[in-house]
């Protein structure tokens with residue numbers, strides 16, 4: 025077996041305990057694994073940002089006053105720090121189309137998603153333009169590799185950005201690119217994305233679902 029990140033051969037010592045407990049193989053070698061840093065507590069209770077003490081970060085305090093998005097997202101949980109290692113991995117996965125990397129975070133996703141019982145799992149969609157460029161939706165790929173079933177209740181409208189459409193796109197900047205045709209009846213939702221950056225994308229998606237009748241909306245991302 026080779027490390028999915030550096031492709032070095034991984035030498036495994038399989039002992040009885042591995043056989044008994046069916047220990048899961050790590051897709052990374054020890055060196056690469058050590059470069060992915062889990063976000064630890066204390067963190068912002070809303071967006072998972074690392075903090076010096078428990079509480080709500082400045083960004084989330086701002087969001088709480090936002091006219092459209094103040095109460096659409098209960099919380100986001102992110103697993104890893106978005107450091108150079110994760111940045112490089114996501115770049116290879118998303119932009120170089122290295123589909124094999126979709127399996128990297130299988131185990132983490134399974135363990136975290138278990139905690140959101142009875143929520144509908146919805147991956148954030150990419151626009152059809154991005155889909156054409158990449159050949160796959162990276163978030164669906166992550167879920168599929170983890171064997172987690174999901175529902176595609178959101179559509180993302182192409183607001184981006186071929187040269188010819190640039191002016192039109194500029195006019196639409198700031199509009200919510202998400203839509204849903206589904207009418208919900210108070211179901212709780214767990215949105216999945218690869219990264220939480222400013223939180224805007226996730227809140228836009230959440231607001232569309234809330235308008236369609238969703239109950240509580242939370243999100244889970246690999247990085248932040």
Ligand SMILES: [Zn+2]
Pocket residue numbers: 027028029030031032052053054055056057
């Ligand atoms: Zn490695």
Ligand SMILES: [Zn+2]
Pocket residue numbers: 068069070071072073080081082083084
């Ligand atoms: Zn926050």
